[in-house]
Amino acid sequence: MKATVHEPQGNIEGLKERWWRVFDVRIGALPLPVYLLLIVVLALMSAHGKLSADLPTGIALVAVGGFTCAELAKRIPWIRHVGATSIFAAFIPSMLIYYKLMPEPVTKAVTTFTxxxxxxxxxxxxxxxxxxxxxxxxxxxxxxxxxxxxxxxxxxxxxxxxxxxxxxxxxxxxxxxxxxxxxxxxxxxxxxxxxxxxxxxxxxxxxxxxxxxxxxxxxxxxxxxxxxxxxxxxxxxxxxxxxxxxxxxxxxxxxxxxxxxxxxxxxxxxxxxxxxxxxxxxxxxxxxxxxxxxxxxxxxxxxxxxxxxxxxxxxxxxxxxxxxxxxxxxxxxxxxxxxxxxxxxxxxxxxxxxxxxxxxxxxxxxxxxxxxxxxxxxxxxxxxxxxxxxxxxxxxxxxxxxxxxxxxxxxxxxxxxxxxxxxxxxxxxxxxxxxxxxxxxxx
Structure with missing residues (x-):
């Protein structure tokens, strides 16, 4: 009886602990759920032409972009030892703009904010x-x-x-x-x-x-x-x-x-x-x-x-x-x-x-x-x-x-x-x- 009474509470605590472990996974300084949420929100704003260059939006854009570039570089063998995180963050966005692969609203908002x-x-x-x-x-x-x-x-x-x-x-x-x-x-x-x-x-x-x-x-x-x-x-x-x-x-x-x-x-x-x-x-x-x-x-x-x-x-x-x-x-x-x-x-x-x-x-x-x-x-x-x-x-x-x-x-x-x-x-x-x-x- 006692085990049956406490089982729901134990399940809730277990789920909470697992969720916290997920939340502690980081992309740069961003918790993984926050990182994913920001990507969805910024993508919807960009699609609807509502992507502004104000301080909160600008910080979100450069944080997602910068940490994404660094995280990608960290996962590439060998070249990560020659400053790949810096090279990716410093040059990949510029390359994407040059070849018109970065959405125009993102480019405009980040440029204005910067x-x-x-x-x-x-x-x-x-x-x-x-x-x-x-x-x-x-x-x-x-x-x-x-x-x-x-x-x-x-x-x-x-x-x-x-x-x-x-x-x-x-x-x-x-x-x-x-x-x-x-x-x-x-x-x-x-x-x-x-x-x-x-x-x-x-x-x-x-x-x-x-x-x-x-x-x-x-x-x-x-x-x-x-x-x-x-x-x-x-x-x-x-x-x-x-x-x-x-x-x-x-x-x-x-x-x-x-x-x-x-x-x-x-x-x-x-x-x-x-x-x-x-x-x-x-x-x-x-x-x-x-x-x-x-x-x-x-x-x-x-x-x-x-x-x-x-x-x-x-x-x-x-x-x-x-x-x-x-x-x-x-x-x-x-x-x-x-x-x-x-x-x-x-x-x-x-x-x-x-x-x-x-x-x-x-x-x-x-x-x-x-x-x-x-x-x-x-x-x-x-x-x-x-x-x-x-x-x-x-x-x-x-x-x-x-x-x-x-x-x-x-x-x-x-x-x-x-x-x-x-x-x-x-x-x-x-x-x-x-x-x-x-x-x-x-x-």
């Missing part, structure tokens, strides 16, 4: 502030001082090797250097390809458009090669643990750049996370103001300010704990949706296809491999982990801020974003200025 919200810079601000405020002060300073050595030596070696390879394959020496090798290390599109092509056009007295197309294709190839290198470096770190700090750049006893004993004392609550977010936004706006008044790069200004705040201990431990949580949330839940959004709104697949000539590919790959390999070799001499130093060097050949996100995601080392910004922004600016000076002299 450009109006500008959440790429919110992501970069949260990652930089969160990762810097989570670092040990001495490790932070040590890393910033030392990272210039592998970046500078890698840039010189890559320029020599990449130009030599391109020349041997039949390219004109000046074309190989200035149209393929230099653009790869110029810091992306806005800070690299655009000013570089404008400078070339002014020096030559020609239109900028055709030159920009050539430069942009090299940037795209370098970015893809860097993502693959980052994925391989991450895989190497799992097979050879002594070569990696798992996100730590410098080799040191005690302390940790993102995890460690110091963080055990961090106490924070929801208000602390909100305070950390407000701090990140405030520093970003100061950077934007400096750009408006003095034309200084906003991310670099923001980076300098947060490093100074950490070094002089301006931010309280509680808010630093909130910043660490903020960093974890953005790196886990926002990365792939962001890459999907950037791919839809800002990545020209046609330019990528146009650059797929084997000579350009080999030249670009040799440039990136030299840059990465030099960082790997030089790292030990400067007290850095080879894998981490090589990954930072890889970001020097990336597509600006979006490239940094893709490369560090492929490497599973988002903690390195502050150092990546140094390599991308400052390294790119120096590359552009030096290249234009030499190009004008040779002209």
């Amino acid at each position: 450009k109006q919200s500008n959440f790429l810079y919110l992501f970069i601000a949260a990652i930089i502030v969160g990762s810097v405020l989570s670092m040990d002060r001495q490790t932070l300073v040590k890393g910033f001082v030392r990272i210039f050595i592998p970046v500078a030596s890698g840039s010189i070696a890559a320029a020599v090797v990449g130009t030599a390879v391109g020349t041997l394959l039949g390219l004109d020496l000046k074309h190989a250097l200035f149209m393929v090798v230099v653009p790869i290390m110029a810091g992306g599109v806005g800070e690299g390809a655009l000013p570089l092509s404008a400078g070339y056009a002014q020096i030559l007295g020609v239109e900028q458009g055709p030159i920009f197309a050539q430069v942009l294709s090299a940037v795209m190839l370098g970015n893809i090669a860097a993502i693959c290198c980052a994925g391989l470096l991450s895989y190497l770190g799992t097979r050879r643990p002594r070569l990696t700090g798992n996100g730590r750049l410098t080799i040191a006893e005690g302390g940790d750049e993102v995890t460690g004993s110091e963080h055990a004392s961090f106490e924070f609550d929801v208000n602390s996370v909100a305070a950390a977010g407000a701090t990140a936004i405030a520093l970003y706006l100061v950077g934007m103001l400096s750009h408006q008044y003095f034309d200084w790069p906003a991310p670099v200004v923001m980076l300098v300010l947060v490093v100074a705040a950490q070094f002089f201990q301006i931010v309280s431990p509680r808010v630093r704990g909130g910043a660490r949580f903020m960093y974890g949330f953005f790196s886990t839940a926002v990365t792939y949706p962001l890459m999907f959004a950037i791919s839809v709104a800002m990545t020209p697949w046609g330019e990528i296809v146009a650059s797929f000539h084997w000579v350009n590919i080999v030249t670009a790959v040799s440039t990136v491999l030299t840059l990465v390999g030099t960082g790997f070799v030089v790292a030990r001499w400067t007290g850095m982990y080879p894998v981490e130093a090589a990954i930072v060097n890889a970001t020097h050949s990336g597509l600006g801020g979006t490239g940094d996100v893709a490369i560090l995601t492929a490497a599973n080392r988002m903690e390195l974003m502050p150092f990546a910004q140094i390599a991308t922004r400052i390294g790119g600016a120096i590359t552009v200025m030096a290249a234009l000076a030499v190009f004008a002299w040779l002209r």
